[in-house]
Amino acid sequence: MGPTEKDVLVDWLNWLAHLPPKFKMVLATVGAVIVVSLLLLFELFRLKLKADGNKRKAVVPNGSNGLTKEWTKGALEKISAHSCPIFDGIERAQNPMPWGSVLDAGTGSHSLEWILSIETNRWVAITGDRKRQTELEREYASKFREQDVLTTGNWRDPEFLKGQRKVFDVVLADYLLGSVDAYAPFFQDRLFDRLHPHVGRRLYITGAEPLPDHTQDPHGKIIVEIHKTRDACILLAGERPYREYPLDWVLRHVKHKFRVTHVSFFETSHTRGFVETQISVAESKLHKIKDQSLRKTMKGHLNELRWRVRKMTWPAEFSHDYVVCLEPVESLEEEAEEPKVPEGYRSEVQEQRQVYPRDEHSSDSETSDEEKKDK
Numbered sequence: 153m154g155p156t157e158k159d160v161l162v163d164w165l166n167w168l169a170h171l172p173p174k175f176k177m178v179l180a181t182v183g184a185v186i187v188v189s190l191l192l193l194f195e196l197f198r199l200k201l202k203a204d205g206n207k208r209k210a211v212v213p214n215g216s217n218g219l220t221k222e223w224t225k226g227a228l229e230k231i232s233a234h235s236c237p238i239f240d241g242i243e244r245a246q247n248p249m250p251w252g253s254v255l256d257a258g259t260g261s262h263s264l265e266w267i268l269s270i271e272t273n274r275w276v277a278i279t280g281d282r283k284r285q286t287e288l289e290r291e292y293a294s295k296f297r298e299q300d301v302l303t304t305g306n307w308r309d310p311e312f313l314k315g316q317r318k319v320f321d322v323v324l325a326d327y328l329l330g331s332v333d334a335y336a337p338f339f340q341d342r343l344f345d346r347l348h349p350h351v352g353r354r355l356y357i358t359g360a361e362p363l364p365d366h367t368q369d370p371h372g373k374i375i376v377e378i379h380k381t382r383d384a385c386i387l388l389a390g391e392r393p394y395r396e397y398p399l400d401w402v403l404r405h406v407k408h409k410f411r412v413t414h415v416s417f418f419e420t421s422h423t424r425g426f427v428e429t430q431i432s433v434a435e436s437k438l439h440k441i442k443d444q445s446l447r448k449t450m451k452g453h454l455n456e457l458r459w460r461v462r463k464m465t466w467p468a469e470f471s472h473d474y475v476v477c478l479e480p481v482e483s484l485e486e487e488a489e490e491p492k493v494p495e496g497y498r499s500e501v502q503e504q505r506q507v508y509p510r511d512e513h514s515s516d517s518e519t520s521d522e523e524k525k526d527k
């Protein structure tokens with residue numbers, strides 16, 4: 153019978169025990185270096201994953217802290233470039249007021265995770281999608297307290313969230329507006345009025361500026377192309393894509409029932425991971441496209457986009473995200489003055505409207521002249 157595993161181990165230990173002290177020191181040092189390097193590598197990998205997950209990076213615009221009187225002069229919050237500028241900005245605007253009760257009017261893992269990290273008396277989080285509710289429960293239910301509620305409903309339904317305890321100190325509409333087109337099409341103009349009775353002290357709106365149809369920016373070009381292709385796949389699959397709204401649209405639609413206290417904006421930092429996720433979303437819709445040749449063509453185009461993305465350097469800054477902080481007013485006696493977009497804020501999609509839809513070679517006047525001749 154040969155030596156057992158135990159015998160081999162004992163032999164090894166004996167050999168180690170009889171090594172000269174110098175060798176023992178060398179072995180211990182090498183072992184420690186390997187363990188520390190592995191720990192460092194693991195930490196670097198974790199930080200990289202975290203950075204990739206955070207697609208929004210702060211930009212520090214000119215201007216002072218925005219209070220109503222000054223804010224048309226470029227009243228922009230200065231927000232540091234760490235983990236989440238959106239929620240950092242909201243926390244600063246809220247300081248020193250306590251959170252009290254919080255309503256997350258359009259929840260997801262990002263906003264729910266943040267709400268779980270702040271000190272609230274109670275919170276209610278809403279999604280329009282029951283499947284999403286189940287997913288979020290699976291991930292976070294262990295952190296819910298008895299008084300916290302995650303539920304599914306639709307803001308279009310006038311009966312939804314009626315009854316007791318319906319007023320919250322803070323209401324968060326985090327990227328809710330952009331997604332309303334998928335859940336309650338053509339309800340966007342009524343969303344903030346619908347939320348008004350639930351707002352006790354503060355409403356925070358976050359959103360993404362719509363991407364322009366055309367751009368000269370090399371990263372912008374591919375980002376726009378991916379968004380268009382993604383939305384085309386969603387439409388061909390028989391679903392409704394999201395529709396983002398510009399900051400000035402938001403400001404026009406809150407003016408009767410809210411007073412704007414702070415506005416912040418950020419250059420959106422598109423990581424490679426985020427851009428590739430948009431391609432994956434498009435791919436996940438392909439099986440619902442009935443026309444086989446169209447499906448194949450779309451698949452080919454998505455592959456090509458993925459290949460082009462891999463050849464570029466990321467992250468890239470393109471377009472803006474914004475945060476608006478508001479307080480409810482009961483009713484305004486006079487017509488409220490229209491809040492203006494802060495200085496330095498650029499809406500590419502709105503600027504391009506001055507050039508498009510016609511290109512420079514075919515003006516409206518030429519067409520109307522021809523029409524005149526026809527008559």
Ligand SMILES: C[S@@+](CC[C@H](N)C(=O)[O-])C[C@H]1O[C@@H](n2cnc3c(N)ncnc32)[C@H](O)[C@@H]1O
Pocket residue numbers: 257258259260261262263264278279280281284305306307308326327328331332333335336
């Ligand atoms: C883009 S997600 C919001 C992002 C989210 N705050 C996060 O942390 O990632 C939009 C959320 O709003 C919900 N939603 C959109 N329209 C809605 C509506 N009309 N009524 C209720 N919920 C709606 C969606 O179901 C989803 O949960």
